[in-house]
Amino acid sequence: MNSVFYLSAAVAIVSTVLMLTRLNAVHALLYLILSLLSVAVIFYISGAPFAAGLELIIYAGAIMVLFIFVVMLLNLGDRATAQERSWLKPSMWVGPATLASILAVEVAYFLLHQPAQSLVPREIAPKVVGVALFGPYVIGVELASMLLTAALVGAFHLGSRHVEKSELRGLRQPANSETHDVDFAKPGIASRDDLVRVGNDRPAGAPRPDLHPHVD
Amino acid sequence: MGTIGLLVRRGLIFILMSIEVMLNAAGLAFVAAGAHWGQPDGQVMFIFILATAAAEVSIGLALVLRLHRQFKSLDVDAASEMRG
Numbered sequence: 155m156n157s158v159f160y161l162s163a164a165v166a167i168v169s170t171v172l173m174l175t176r177l178n179a180v181h182a183l184l185y186l187i188l189s190l191l192s193v194a195v196i197f198y199i200s201g202a203p204f205a206a207g208l209e210l211i212i213y214a215g216a217i218m219v220l221f222i223f224v225v226m227l228l229n230l231g232d233r234a235t236a237q238e239r240s241w242l243k244p245s246m247w248v249g250p251a252t253l254a255s256i257l258a259v260e261v262a263y264f265l266l267h268q269p270a271q272s273l274v275p276r277e278i279a280p281k282v283v284g285v286a287l288f289g290p291y292v293i294g295v296e297l298a299s300m301l302l303t304a305a306l307v308g309a310f311h312l313g314s315r316h317v318e319k320s321e322l323r324g325l326r327q328p329a330n331s332e333t334h335d336v337d338f339a340k341p342g343i344a345s346r347d348d349l350v351r352v353g354n355d356r357p358a359g360a361p362r363p364d365l366h367p368h369v370d
Numbered sequence: 371m372g373t374i375g376l377l378v379r380r381g382l383i384f385i386l387m388s389i390e391v392m393l394n395a396a397g398l399a400f401v402a403a404g405a406h407w408g409q410p411d412g413q414v415m416f417i418f419i420l421a422t423a424a425a426e427v428s429i430g431l432a433l434v435l436r437l438h439r440q441f442k443s444l445d446v447d448a449a450s451e452m453r454g
Contacts, residue, residue: 224383294418298418309432
């Protein structure tokens with residue numbers, strides 16, 4: 155029982171160190187996922203199955219998929235295929251696979267030989283956690299929901315292209331303001347609002363406003 | 371360990387991953403303390419940390435995408451030219 159804990163703790167530490175020393179972001183993410191998995195195993199054997207499940211689903215599932223998605227998104231280019239081929243080299247996934255198989259053997263051992271004496275006096279069931287979460291901590295739940303809503307709105311705002319365009323212009327203007335300034339004399343651009351609002355409520359017959367006036 | 375990563379690495383993605391490691395360590399400490407005293411409060415705090423981490427990661431990755439579009443690199447030193 156204790157050896158299982160120490161083994162998974164060692165896997166967590168080793169995979170975190172390997173994560174920090176990787177040069178490639180995808181390999182580092184692989185080791186980070188492994189570290190999260192081993193932390194989930196530690197949660198499970200220390201009597202917190204609900205936290206282990208949440209760790210698996212949210213951290214290793216959702217957040218890491220987000221990370222991988224962004225890393226793959228940023229790597230789009232000519233050498234993307236060559237890079238992906240280098241990611242899938244056998245020497246790259248041998249290390250994570252070994253550590254993950256250690257974890258899998260641990261979980262299998264733990265499930266097959268249900269030990270009589272546990273590491274902790276008693277297991278904290280998900281029901282108790284839920285009662286505590288919606289009893290004395292209900293204010294915290296509301297605050298977390300507001301935080302998540304704010305994060306949703308903020309991520310949407312940061313990700314939209316409209317903000318990028320207007321702020322990019324604002325950032326570059328002071329450097330050489332003549333070349334990058336908006337040419338209001340052009341047809342179709344009546345005011346600065348037209349640049350922002352283009353595509354949304356343009357009349358059908360109206361000429362298409364120049365989206366990149368600084369190019370020519 | 372996450373702090374070391376935050377100090378050593380200069381890539382934006384690595385900084386975000388180091389923050390994840392730090393938050394995860396805090397959650398592990400909470401759950402271990404809750405298991406030690408047999409109280410569910412540790413797991414409740416872990417759930418809050420999880421929500422915070424999810425919010426932080428979504429905002430952080432949106433910022434990473436913006437920075438990549440703007441500066442064409444993920445180095446944080448490239449972003450130091452921003453005027454506040």
